Amino acid sequence: MYVCICAAVTDTELRSCIAGGARTVEEVGEMCGAGTGCGGCQDHVDVFLAAAHSPSEIAGLPLTA
Template sequence: MFVCICAAVPDTEIRSCVARGARTVEEVGDACGAGTGCGSCHDRIDTFLLSAEYPTAGLPRTA
């Protein structure tokens, strides 16, 4: 699945950038070009960044 259409960057590349240490949309853009065009993918990139920072976000909590 493409996250950034302008730069043709798939989700696997975004995940790889985040795994290598990218922590902002700008850092992802520097690493792979995603988000450097029209900017419509910034929210999607942010989702990957947040899921890396908070891997259990959205999962049910146990008592």
């Protein structure tokens, strides 16, 4: 799925940039170009960043009941 139409950046490429160290929308833009055109995808990029860098609410739950 395309996250950024202007730069033809897919969700897979975006995740790769984040895994490669991108921590901000600006850093993602420098790495793959997402968010540097019209800017319409910057909120989507921010959601991917938050999901990757924020701890999950379920991470601290026990694995068994």
